Amino acid sequence: MNTRLTVFTVQLLLAFALSATLALANGDDDAPARPNCPKGQVFDSRSQKCVRQTSGEVSDADRTDYAYRLAKDGRYEEALALLDTLKEPDTAKALNYRGYATRKLGRTDEGIGYYLQSVKLDPQYAQVREYLGEAYVIKGRLDLAQEQLQQIKSICGSTCEEYQDLAEAINDSSKT
Numbered sequence: 001m002n003t004r005l006t007v008f009t010v011q012l013l014l015a016f017a018l019s020a021t022l023a024l025a026n027g028d029d030d031a032p033a034r035p036n037c038p039k040g041q042v043f044d045s046r047s048q049k050c051v052r053q054t055s056g057e058v059s060d061a062d063r064t065d066y067a068y069r070l071a072k073d074g075r076y077e078e079a080l081a082l083l084d085t086l087k088e089p090d091t092a093k094a095l096n097y098r099g100y101a102t103r104k105l106g107r108t109d110e111g112i113g114y115y116l117q118s119v120k121l122d123p124q125y126a127q128v129r130e131y132l133g134e135a136y137v138i139k140g141r142l143d144l145a146q147e148q149l150q151q152i153k154s155i156c157g158s159t160c161e162e163y164q165d166l167a168e169a170i171n172d173s174s175k176t
Contacts (some may be wrong), residue, residue, distance in 0.1 A: 039078060042066045053082060060086050060094075068097045076101040092122035100131055108138050126155045130162035135174045145170050 009011030037043055037050035043050045043066050044058045051058060063082055068080035079101040086094055095118035103111030115132040120124060149170065152163045 003023050008159040036069075036073070037066070042082060043069075051087060060091075063092045064091070064097060068100070071097060071101040071104065074104075076105045090117070090121070092118045092125050092128065094173055095121070096125065096128040096131060099128070099135075103131070103135050103138070108135050112139075116123060118175075122150075124155050126152050126162040129155070130166045133168050137169050140173075142170060142173065 031078075035043055035050060040053050041050040042053050042058050042063055043049070044055070045062050046059075046163075053063075063086055067079040067082040070076075070082060081099065083089060083094055083098050083101070086156075088094075089098075095114045099111040099114030099118065100110075102114060112132065112135045115128055115135060118128040119132065122128070129148045129152050133145040133152075136142070136145040138149065145166065149163065149166050152160070152166060156162065158167075
């Protein structure tokens with residue numbers, strides 16, 4: 001009995017560790033972020049360490065993901081500078097993160113422009129629709145925010161994080 005319990009416990013721990021690893025690999029926004037590199041450096045997933053931002057060996061995907069990490073940490077200007085180094089800056093993800101950083105810097109209209117470009121590239125990208133809706137809330141355009149909420153619902157339902165976050169933002173703005 002003790003051996004079975006131990007084996008079960010080990011299997012459970014391995015399953016948890018694997019799910020956490022997969023969440024990181026898939027860029028899960030709520031997963032623990034990659035190491036916090038010093039200014040001017042970026043996390044390189046291949047070498048698993050921080051390298052100089054100017055290194056030509058860091059992929060656009062790593063640069064884009066790390067720029068989002070910087071923005072989520074409130075390092076908006078650094079995020080934008082890193083996005084400026086992309087070889088292909090016009091991807092849905094990069095434009096979404098550029099919109100996020102500019103919106104957080106108070107440049108909401110500029111952020112909306114980036115979000116709309118991202119939506120054109122990938123209309124099924126729920127996160128950009130959430131952020132676009134949040135920008136509309138800031139602008140007082142709850143009608144447009146509600147449109148984005150309905151789009152998110154058609155993409156991932158009303159239980160996905162993007163739907164819940166935008167619904168909360170809309171609800172909170174209605175209370176004030």
